Amino acid sequence: MRYEELTIEGRNAVLEAFRSGKTIDKVFVLDGSQDGPIRTIVREAKKTDAIINFVKKERLDQMSETGKHQGVIAYAAAYEYGTVEEMLQSAEEKQEPPFLILLDNIEDPHNLGSILRTANQVGAHGVIIPKRRAVGLTATVAKASAGAINYTPVAKVTNLVKTMDELKKKGMWFVCGDMDGDPMYQLDLTGPIGVVIGNEGDGVSRLVKENCDFVASIPMFGDIDSLNASVAMGVLSYEIVRQKMKKAK
Template sequence: MNDKIIGRNPVLEAIRSGRSVDKILVKKGKYEGSIVPIIKKAKDAGIIIQEVERAKLDQIAEGENHQGVIAYVSAYDYVSVKDILDKAREKNEPPFVIICDKITDPHNLGAILRTANCVGAHGVIIPKRNSVGLNSVVAKTSAGAVEYTPVAKVTNIANTIDSLKDEGLWIAAADMDGQEMYDIDLKGSLGLVIGSEGEGISRLVREKCDFIASIPMAGEINSLNASVAAGVLMYEALRQRRK
């Protein structure tokens, strides 16, 4: 599964066409020639640009002439948030949406997608910046769930939460400093926010949430991996919704 585009003209055309580009790697140093419009268009489109050594690009390109630039593109198409809500309406079910706030590990996102599919969530929302996209590692880890669970990529998670609340969804965030999940009503129209692996939920996103749900801990370790925490909360929501 090819999820990278190599060389200046192919990368520029990918940006111009509106294709979903996760990030662009460029060779460290002064930008000259045709690399300049690539950088400008990428910045205008809100695409992440990462400077790396030439040796890194050589390794990724595996012998192809990269001309100092490689783009990582989505292996799968994204949908809109409206598409996810429409899917719930078509099934005559209250929307159940998983919101990932800056998940950067592809194995975590893939595992979240897999569990989201298993619990019947209608879709997953990720941010455009500071987040892994739908690459081949995510697809493999999801065990095929990426084929069935829609993913929307949005510019601003906090603003998206406001829009979901306008559509009647209650928003619950996973965080150790909150109310025990068993005491929170997770039935009905629900958006479940999962924070990043290192920093958790960002302050602004947390302030937008209606509930903060904590997972009870009984051992010496007081935190869970992001995808494991997501799975625990998703299944508590499923348990409540099936009662």
């Protein structure tokens, strides 16, 4: 997966990106490279949330657009990340129960963009993604979000389960979408809630699922047994909106 306008190549350019405080999602370093500038880049990367990948020269050559990568290529985020605290604060300011979307390793940028778009429309206060094995805020995501990326904050966390535990202590509870769950229409989905949506292929991981208070299934009557991740998120979120509106009457 390549995001051209976000690729930074060359030692000086990558080092400058780190030092200027730009959000770097991933940095690819030539395996075995031990010289001073490379060591400095790795040291700077370790001060941030950037994921460091040591790769062979062939891989860097494939990724490079300029042919002058000098043993290092970085992927920068197109947009700045928010924080979970800001999301809770936003809910408080609006005098609404917190409504968050948690994504368990969504890898497709179009899915993340669509989820952001729907999250904005359903009134979610933010989207939480894990740092590893998940797509970040790339230009492709921004485009697919149709502008929602400017209004709905996205926070990157090291560990989803730990974040869920911390939010539970603040009174939140969690529902994940899974075929093995109870039909969503039978569940009370009101109050401070987090919707958990799993990876496109594997669904919600075991540990995350075990940490959810409810497992909700979406009724399906077709010949295949799953929905696209962004569609599942939309269906489940709008059931929450429906219940909220009904309760408010």
